Amino acid sequence: MLPGPTNVPTRVMRAMLRPMINHRGPEFKELYAKILENVKYVFQTKGDVVILTASGTGGVECAISNIVQGANKILVPVYGFFGERLRDNILAMGGKPVEIHIEWGKAVTMDMIEDAVKKDKDIKAIALVYNETSTGTKTNCLKEIGEFCDKHDLLLVVDAISVLGGDDLPVDDWHIDICIAGSQKCLMCPPGLSLLSISEKAWSIIEKSTNTFYFNLKAYRKYEKEGQTPYTPAIPLYYALDEALKMIKEEGLKNFIHRHKICAKAIYKAIESMGLIPFAEEKSRSNTVIAINYPPKVNDSAFRELLRNKYNVVIAGGQGKLKGSIFRIGSMGMVTQAEILQVISAINMALSDLGFELKFGEGIAAAREVFKKEAELVNKDSI
């Protein structure tokens, strides 16, 4: 139950064993076309999509490096470790980040965005992390930011690595110009691929770039027309992605996202019923990464080792300045009632073992209530 890499379904793992093929041959062309079509479905876009052999940060670098010559000054709301990483990436690529500092656990507001853009007329783009993995917090006004960018002719770049597929994110409807996802989160694949959607507005800026090579989006677009990638793709990971996208299509994107919502809701309810406090403010809580404050006197390493060794559940600790003060549950991809109930029981038991007073079963009952209500709704719908 990590916030990535997440569990990979057996179907997806097995797909990696398909035979190695020539990435300049007809088999790859066919595979690639199918994948691109399904990636567009998941991004809910009619625009272009690109797949990179690189992890998520490579995808972010790709987005930034391709726009930084045309849109040099970029507004960046920072509310966690990955926001900081995004800012640093802009700096390294030669851009000028204009930072909005936000208290970790809270998210950017429309007022903050409007103020910052009003103050600095040179800002040409907004880049932000939709779902901040380090704090379990999300930008809850992303749709409004998209409308604002559309109206003010700003480019909108969204790091959605830990959330695409796990929460609402209709890229075209929300006017997102470049959206970046990672294979190893909600998409149920092993790590190693980064996926990007690119709007026509973004292309007009990208056209001006001369400072990229491995991440040169113009080259990707050119080769895509021939059913190829400019550089050798990580073929087994493409096979895995192909299979995972098929599974998402079978479930239906709407159901897939809804399942994530129900699972997250169950975890939050369970956590609170146990007397624990989520790290993120209520209105900005992530749907895929649940960050929880440690109760007093519970030691991070002791707790997570107990979970791991005695209860067979692996979750993550805090990152950066939150190390030791929070723990994080990834609720992504293949996650179902079964996993949720197991992780809640394990947390309940481990906390009890460590002397934190709670009644056994408290969390479970709350989670069960969420799943029960959901089942009733589904039954009602199907009558």
Place this chain on the structure above:
Amino acid sequence: MLPGPTNVPTRVMRAMLRPMINHRGPEFKELYAKILENVKYVFQTKGDVVILTASGTGGVECAISNIVQGANKILVPVYGFFGERLRDNILAMGGKPVEIHIEWGKAVTMDMIEDAVKKDKDIKAIALVYNETSTGTKTNCLKEIGEFCDKHDLLLVVDAISVLGGDDLPVDDWHIDICIAGSQKCLMCPPGLSLLSISEKAWSIIEKSTNTFYFNLKAYRKYEKEGQTPYTPAIPLYYALDEALKMIKEEGLKNFIHRHKICAKAIYKAIESMGLIPFAEEKSRSNTVIAINYPPKVNDSAFRELLRNKYNVVIAGGQGKLKGSIFRIGSMGMVTQAEILQVISAINMALSDLGFELKFGEGIAAAREVFKKEAELVNKDSI
């Protein structure tokens, strides 16, 4: 028999199915330490090595972008498609490439290098493709270039993507400062990882760089000390690499390289006995990619489709300006007598089918002679 991706042994494919792990946890740390040790063995280096989740071109970009601020003017001998790519990469990263044009099929000489360096005192580094996949040609004086660079305090960057493990390349002995390999060539893995060795001299230049992020070598070095990578690694590909390196160790690097030499020799002998002419000049012929001129009137697509559909052998055509005039056989990784004899027979048959006059069995006899002599030598040694 492609010049990459090459066939991946079943052991290596199966290794990808090991369970997904936390890349910040103890299991990854252990895996990573083992891999790094074995990568050093294959590079024959005591220096640092780094593994990137990216294909070979990503590795080249990593090398170039990390040195280009400290060593801006870079001498690049260009004798094929990948040399051109290297030059373009330097340009995109903001460097000043000083190009040595070499006729395709020939390789750079020491005279050319010395002349160029004498003429331009601002040259701080030499970057070259050791084994030019597009032409089946190699830089046969790489050892001497290394000595020259050592003596003149120049940095030496070597793209060895299609050759590391398949030909002599003792990185430390030859004074190579940054050497780049790809997982999907001689190393018998699927594509998706790039491997680099880095000398102390290179680090002194890299320290000055501020323009990298995903490919920031300083970050890789820092995280490596903790048994981690800065960004999420493509875990299944790490498993594959781990297994492939074990296989190379079991065979012994010396034997592994020698097997490549014998196989290449058998192909060249067979090809010539059939009346075909290798594209590369004799002294610069590649040990891993055998490029062959088409005899008159043999059509590239017709020939390779026949090979593929009737004889079940996949080889590559020409790239760039050589498209249609040569074909290329990859002899890398898992290649043995069996594959060589099969590919030669298939080429023999397909050429006959297309009306090119040759006696059946000519190539086979020549290849067999090479393998027979080799077996006699081995037997003699073992008495």
